[in-house]
Amino acid sequence: xxxxxxxxxxxxxxxxxxxxxxxxxxxxxxxxxxxxxxxxxxxxxxxxxxxxxxxxxxxxxxxxxxxxxxxxxxxxxxxxxxxxxxxxxxxxxxxxxxxxxxxxxxxxxxxxxxxxxxxxxxxxxxxxxxxxxxxxxxxxxxxxxxxxxxxxxxxxxxxxxxxxxxxxxxxxxxxxxxxxxxxxxxxxxxxxxxxxxxxxxxxxxxxxxxxxxxxxxxxxxxxxxxxxxxxxxxxxxxxxxxxxx
Amino acid sequence: xxxxxxxxxxxxxxxxxxxxxxxxxxxxxxxxxxxxxxxxxxxxxxxxxxxxxxxxxxxxxxxxxxxxxxxxxxxxxxxxxxxxxxxxxxxxxxxxxxxxxxxxxxxxxxxxxxxxxxxxxxxxxxxxxxxxxxxxxxxxxxxxxxxxxxxxxxxxxxxxxxxxxxxxxxxxxxxxxxxxxxxxxxxxxxxxxxxxxxx
Numbered sequence: 001x002x003x004x005x006x007x008x009x010x011x012x013x014x015x016x017x018x019x020x021x022x023x024x025x026x027x028x029x030x031x032x033x034x035x036x037x038x039x040x041x042x043x044x045x046x047x048x049x050x051x052x053x054x055x056x057x058x059x060x061x062x063x064x065x066x067x068x069x070x071x072x073x074x075x076x077x078x079x080x081x082x083x084x085x086x087x088x089x090x091x092x093x094x095x096x097x098x099x100x101x102x103x104x105x106x107x108x109x110x111x112x113x114x115x116x117x118x119x120x121x122x123x124x125x126x127x128x129x130x131x132x133x134x135x136x137x138x139x140x141x142x143x144x145x146x147x148x149x150x151x152x153x154x155x156x157x158x159x160x161x162x163x164x165x166x167x168x169x170x171x172x173x174x175x176x177x178x179x180x181x182x183x184x185x186x187x188x189x190x191x192x193x194x195x196x197x198x199x200x201x202x203x204x205x206x207x208x209x210x211x212x213x214x215x216x217x218x219x220x221x222x223x224x225x226x227x228x229x230x231x232x233x234x235x236x237x238x239x240x241x242x243x244x245x
Numbered sequence: 246x247x248x249x250x251x252x253x254x255x256x257x258x259x260x261x262x263x264x265x266x267x268x269x270x271x272x273x274x275x276x277x278x279x280x281x282x283x284x285x286x287x288x289x290x291x292x293x294x295x296x297x298x299x300x301x302x303x304x305x306x307x308x309x310x311x312x313x314x315x316x317x318x319x320x321x322x323x324x325x326x327x328x329x330x331x332x333x334x335x336x337x338x339x340x341x342x343x344x345x346x347x348x349x350x351x352x353x354x355x356x357x358x359x360x361x362x363x364x365x366x367x368x369x370x371x372x373x374x375x376x377x378x379x380x381x382x383x384x385x386x387x388x389x390x391x392x393x394x395x396x397x398x399x400x401x402x403x404x405x406x407x408x409x410x411x412x413x414x415x416x417x418x419x420x421x422x423x424x425x426x427x428x429x430x431x432x433x434x435x436x437x438x439x440x441x442x443x444x
Contacts, residue, residue, distance in 0.1 A: 012360065015264075017265055018265065047430075048429070048430030048432060048433055049391070049392075049430060049432040049433060050430060050432075052392055052393045053360070053393055054393070076431075077430055077431045077432055080431070080432040081393055082391075082392075082393060082396060082432050082436070083432065083435055085396075085400060086393050086396035086397045086400060087397060087400045087401070088357055088365075088397045088398075088400065088401040090397070091357060091359055091393055091394060091396075091397035092359040094393065095358075095359040095360045095393075096359070098360065099360055237359070237360060237361065237362045238359045238360060240362065241359040241362065241364060244364065
């Protein structure tokens with residue numbers, strides 16, 4: 001079979017047999033693809049640092065007849081997270097993006113919007129300031145996957161929430177007004193909802209430069225993660241690490 | 246009813262837990278054990294028991310050892326003020342092969358890995374900080390792997406170890422000896438250029 005060529009983002013690698021690696025790639029051509037990189041653990045010559053998580057590569061791979069796993073032939077590095085200093089907090093942020101993509105994307109289904117989103121967010125995560133790109137990524141991923149409810153009305157009574165207090169709950173499918181909120185609901189501020197509305201209108205680059213501490217839109221991030229985790233029916237490991245940071 | 250007798254099934258199930266061993270390999274190994282002599286089977290069982298009973302972690306460096314402190318930490322000829330930090334005990338053999346390192350080690354037993362939920366508390370970092378705090382260390386060499394997670398671990402350690410009297414260094418990254426620059430990937434080349442030295 002002919003080699004396929006596609007831009008791709010490396011999401012994860014798992015050891016396979018003695019010297020191989022099982023690589024999960026998010027390709028532009030076919031979406032999420034699982035491939036075997038033969039001898040990748042022993043010989044660094046063919047792959048070098050190309051199989052590190054969140055490396056943007058040009059991947060060459062081929063599908064094998066009657067086999068689910070593709071064979072990864074080689075990768076050319078286009079952008080590597082190792083080009084800049086990797087602090088512990090940056091590693092958590094990068095791996096959070098990788099985990100979200102891995103958990104949310106279906107296999108073999110191209111999604112150019114998510115691919116472009118990931119590239120633009122990764123470009124903003126070269127330094128320590130990552131709360132903004134993380135928020136932007138979680139918000140857009142929730143929307144692009146079709147899980148984001150309407151943020152401007154109460155899901156119970158349908159009342160407009162603009163300017164009013166709004167609440168969310170781990171078991172509710174959207175925001176609720178003060179009258180309809182459930183027990184143990186958390187509040188999402190009007191300011192965070194305004195940030196979300198702004199993020200839907202502008203590219204991620206337009207938010208750089210402004211100071212963005214951890215507390216900015218933290219309620220929005222909590223709401224988004226709850227929504228995502230409810231749909232994938234599992235806890236995200238890196239979400240816990242981000243919380244502890 | 247299972248396909249094999251109960252003790253055989255039990256052995257296959259145990260062997261399947263080993264890394265890289267699937268159902269077929271486990272069956273093959275189990276039948277090999279069954280066909281081998283009683284003495285060989287007993288020697289294998291004794292070796293597995295002994296490895297668990299006699300090996301432990303060195304109280305100083307966390308290397309796997311049968312004597313505590315380990316041979317490196319108790320050596321009179323080694324420079325105890327120079328500590329090389331590695332991710333796994335197996336990494337020590339790689340450094341020792343150079344025959345040029347005369348310091349001692351500290352094994353972290355892993356690296357920071359957010360995707361696997363491994364943070365600083367899961368690694369042997371506290372004992373390294375205590376070791377430095379107690380004095381007697383002039384230099385710490387961070388020899389974690391040149392991966393995203395290894396780099397994150399090294400960066401984290403360098404900030405935790407920052408003290409006026411302590412030198413913290415990172416092993417160099419670059420082109421492997423005997424290879425060709427033409428075939429070097431971009432990241433390795435970048436790191437090699439960054440880490441160039443004066444001649």
